Amino acid sequence: MAALPLAACLAPEPEPEDWLAYGFRGPEETFRSFLTALAGDRPDLEYTCLSQGLKERQGGNLLGYLTLRDELRHKMPWLKAAARAEIESVERQGQDRARVVARVDWLLWDETFAVELVAEGFYEFWADAERVEDGFYPFSLRAERGNAVARVPAPEEADLNAVTELRLGREWKIDSFELPDEAPQP
Numbered sequence: 590m591a592a593l594p595l596a597a598c599l600a601p602e603p604e605p606e607d608w609l610a611y612g613f614r615g616p617e618e619t620f621r622s623f624l625t626a627l628a629g630d631r632p633d634l635e636y637t638c639l640s641q642g643l644k645e646r647q648g649g650n651l652l653g654y655l656t657l658r659d660e661l662r663h664k665m666p667w668l669k670a671a672a673r674a675e676i677e678s679v680e681r682q683g684q685d686r687a688r689v690v691a692r693v694d695w696l697l698w699d700e701t702f703a704v705e706l707v708a709e710g711f712y713e714f715w716a717d718a719e720r721v722e723d724g725f726y727p728f729s730l731r732a733e734r735g736n737a738v739a740r741v742p743a744p745e746e747a748d749l750n751a752v753t754e755l756r757l758g759r760e761w762k763i764d765s766f767e768l769p770d771e772a773p774q775p
Contacts, residue, residue: 601628601672601673602628602629603625603628603629607621607625607628608625608629610622610625611625611626611634613638613760613761613762614760614761615761616679616681616687616689616706616761617676617679617689618761619638619706619760619761619762619763620676620689620691620704620706620763621676622634622638623635623638623704623763624671624672624674625672626638627671627672628672632651632654632655632658633651635654635658636651636654638762638763639654639762639763639764640706640707640709640762640763640764641709641725641762642707642764643762643763643764643765661766661768665700665768667693667697667698667700668768670693670695670696670698671691671693671702673693673695674691674692674693674702675691675692675693675694676689676690676691677690677691677692677701678690684708685707685708685759686705686706686707686708686764687705687706687761688703688704688705688706689703689704689706690702690703691703691704700769701769702766702767702768702769703766703767704763704764704765704766704767705763705764705765705766705767706761706762706763706764707761707762707764708728708759708760708761708762709725709728709759709760709761709762710725710726710727710728710729710757710758710759711723711724711725711726711728711756711757711758711759711760712724712726712741712742712755712756712757713754713755713756713757714744714747714752714754714755715752715753715754715755715756716747716748716751716752716753717753721744721747721751721752722744722747724742726741726742726757728757728758728759739757741755741757
């Protein structure tokens with residue numbers, strides 16, 4: 590019975606400002622978003638922090654991630670305390686790749702681990718409150734006669750005159766986990 594209160598203390602409950610800071614604009618923000626979702630026991634939001642490549646390597650759906658999550662937690666119970674991790678370093682490995690090294694040092698756990706992140710381009714077409722198309726596409730901007738120009742595939746069946754919003758950008762997502770005493774994870 591004493592283990593239950595200890596298990597409940599492994600991850601601090603996220604504060605409202607943690608949820609408001611949830612986003613993917615940089616490697617650190619994405620990593621902190623993942624920790625917030627982990628602390629809140631929200632595997633669906635943890636999943637949104639993962640790259641398309643990692644999702645595909647794990648079966649391409651939330652169920653594949655849940656299987657990986659359960660396997661890792663079974664092998665390394667300290668992962669429940671990972672929500673308490675502090676970032677030790679962020680190393681950019683080119684324009685679209687980064688590595689975050691973090692450490693959990695709490696009660697019985699003193700572990701260092703790393704995550705590899707990748708920047709992914711995306712686009713969304715909206716017509717009022719309805720997203721009519723979205724996808725992943727290499728993000729690139731170029732200057733053309735004093736304007737920033739980007740290219741995205743046009744929706745095939747949508748009326749472009751009805752589009753009220755076009756969102757495009759680059760988000761940082763977790764592409765792999767490097768755990769101690771383990772081979773790099775997918």
